[in-house]
Amino acid sequence: MRRMVLAVALILGGIAPSLAEEVGYEFRVDGMTCPFCAATSESALRNIDGVSSANADLDAGLISVCASRDVVFTDEQLTELFLDRGFTYRSMAEVSTGEETCRGNDS
């Protein structure tokens, strides 16, 4: 029983700090209409150091991103990133801490 409690404590102790350091964002990106559009945009975002996941909602034109709090996104950076892929970046919003949005997101 003690071992089990210790194991759970270790697991939680290991996960909690990383979750606390993650922030969830929503990027509004216009012009994406297909699975490939989503894939190429998600891939570009995941290539940024500190981004752990990126998932596009094509119908809404939104990409949900989980990233380390150390990562700084700027409108200029995102405008250029999506422009190079043929899409139009509109806006960015910090939607939550990682614990609320990024938990269990393993993509």
Next chain:
Amino acid sequence: MKYQKVALTVLMALLGAAPTFAAPVTFNTALPISEGEAITRLVAGYDEASLGGTTFTAHSYTAVGVYGISPRLAVFGIVPFSTKRLEMPGGARSSSGFSDARFFARYSIYQRDGPGRTFRIAPFLGFEAPTGDDNVRDSLGRLPQPLQLGSGGWDTFGGVVATYATTRMNLDGQISYRHNGEANGFQAGSAARLEVSYQRRITVAAWDRDNPVFVYAGIEGAAVTMGEAEVLSVTNPNSGGQFLVAGPTFQLAARRWIADVALLVPIAQSMNGTGLEKDFSVRAGLRVNF
């Protein structure tokens, strides 16, 4: 093992990084090519035309290479391999080999994006180089011009393509004009084309949440008018004409690949003189993104 690696590298180079968005099967689209992205698409085609006891068939295998110089400017290279056959009451003649290569550039002049939708207009301009053999012969001598693999001349073409796309449908339209150069005393007539394609997403066949496959069904058509050819500066009354073709298309579009097929049959045609009439055309394409 070494050969396997080489083969895999060649295969990846041929198929690599294709954009898997729904698009017309038989003509271009105005949808974007990312900057620095290299694309190849492979298309197999079959065309048949006939009149009386004469039948012309053509199998083609075409490699299309695309490179995005900038988000607005893309260059295309098209290399077809063709097998042509003309069957007549007195026998058959045929040819097989690489045909004339085409190169063109497309530039997006208008782009209006919204959430899950886009509208783009892109003119294009290009040429067809005389890379195919224009002096193919058999035991009876030089093959007639329709069976030659290359025209021998430099041809130019241009036009404009427009695309309205949402996550549920794509609508593409293209107008183009082609001027054929003269070679070997022969000059094919110029051609103007109006092409339209509509693709409707009918379902999403997802193996899992992260890998949806968009399934499209659509219709594609082309209205074409071709001028008469000239042989030694004399107009050939049995060449050129007008035709309207249309037919269904079917596409599967995933994150990493797209497969498409189209069947075009004549709706109306008025070919000059004894010019062969189109029976049907089939196109099947595959793009893979590694």
